[in-house]
Amino acid sequence: MAIESPAQPPRSLVSEGAAVELVDVVKEYGGHRALAGVSLTMRPGEFVALLGPSGCGKTTVLRSLAGLERIDGGRIRIDGADVTAVPVNKRDIGMVFQSYSLFPHLTAVQNVQFGLEMRRVDAASRARRAREALEMVGLGSLGARYAHELSGGQQQRVALARALVTRPRVLLLDEPLSALDAKVRVQLREEIRRIQIELGITTLFVTHDQEEALAVADRVAVMHAGAIEQVGAPEELYSTPATPFVADFVGLSNRVEGEVRAGRVLVHGAELPLLREEVQDGPVIAFVRPEDVLFADSGVPATVVSSSFLGSVRRTLVRLPDDTLLSVQHETSRRPAAGERVHVRFGGRAVSVSPRPARG
């Protein structure tokens, strides 16, 4: 792969980072509410990932911040200045798109220079800054290539250099890795994070891949149905999900039927504490992490369905007598065989629950 070891980011690209504020942003598409009052604050230099399933409105948030969508309500501020009415080409943002967006008729270095030309930077500084930006993404020697002569990963690197070379106040990444294969994806996301930290640029990263979001972001905002459900550090989202949706969407969760009684939830004979105690008594779905289900000598009988090796751990799917499927995460030293009869018990860590209609 023709990617050189990336250079230190040039001083000319290091930025102060701008504060970004979205206040009650509303967006409607022909009666359908795509964004129902989204508020999000980003500190200068912060890397925020916007995570959610497709159609939840995360890209609309990013496009509204970019100025590519006109919002129907609310305000958007960058560094305290209201930019709600400022058109996209005057907002001073850098953007990397999901699909390859390099201009096909220009070489990589010409692509990177485009934004500088728009800002009337003289030819000499343009050439220098474009070269530095390409070196920063590890493509210093491929400047003369056209987009179709570059691999997908290389194209996204050029797109990143093109977005950063103008020293924008905010960097917006709209699922920039989703078109790449798994290995390049991980490599590039690490690199985006490294460059982002070194440049100190405020960054909004839209993704539907929770692993990606949890791996790179300072904070993750989980979106669902046009609203932000929870904003927090990755660990926080994982250990104390604010809503059943977050519990279910972030990380892997077993959905287990249970019953809340007096501030505790009863699942398969075990009594587990609740993450949030203000839940009404009644039937619920409890979200139990695979690492909170353990193999035991006694407890709930189960049959092994399948087991997969994941490197440092092993995850085994078991079926309980009532046909509930449970994912159990355990050490690799134990290798359950399909059909094996085992016993499981619950670890006892607090869980989130979501009400469920009682069975008839």
Next chain:
Amino acid sequence: MSAGVEDVRASGTSEESTTPLRAVGRPEAVARRALGRTPRVGAAPSRATSTIVLVLAGVFFLVPIAAMVEFSLRQGRTGSYTLQHYAAVLDPAQEYAYDGLFQGTLNSLAICAITVLIVLLVLLPTMILVELRYPALRRALEFVCILPITIPTVVIGVGFLPVYSVIARLVGSDAWSLAFAIGIIVLPYAYRPIAVNLQGLDVAMLSEAARSLGAGWGTVMVRVLVPNLRRGILASCFITIAVVLGEFTIATFLSRTTFQTALVLIQHTDPYVAVIFALLALVFGFVLLLVIGRLGAVRRRA
């Protein structure tokens, strides 16, 4: 035309594009093994077949042209050949005889220029606007643009008569005003190459990328969209010119002197010159096609 489109997508589709080849090759190989000889059904024609087809088609096109050349060199019925008909065209003393033809050619060139402007300033921006803002109208625009080819030109010509009585009152009855009518006749031909080029380009994303980098709409058009649509646009313009030079029906109906109507007139008095000009028009068209092909080759190398 499609080569450029593939260029643009090449990196993404290289894998898919090899699959169909393999899929075609496999059953053929199986059949060959089963039959013990190369089956020809549904396969590419053999070398002999394609040579015969090529020669027949070549003869079909070349014989009339050769006959035209031969005719233009004839000296009366003496059976000998001369260049005097060619010389006569350039002879100032005979200028009056060919005045109509020169006038018609000039008119046609003026109409070409205006029609090309209509394509560039009306059709192209409309197509880009539809692509960017009103993609739902794409089919409607295509239908409207293809429509003129489905209506016999004679019918269109008759339809234009009352329209042109109004146009004549507004802008006079100079030959160039014919460009409005011909602008409609060329729509199907001008639309296609641009549409094909547009299909291979994510116009919306390219303009969003350019705008996020600080470009205004004018810059997006001139610096990003037009350069990437260059081949489609040029092909459109050249085809437009070829169609305008070959247009006869509308000009006749509206009694304007164009290259074609003048050619028909002069044929009655000097068939040699008519054939010489027809030959020149063919050469011109041939050169245009060469230029289109060459532009494609340049893009492919880039």
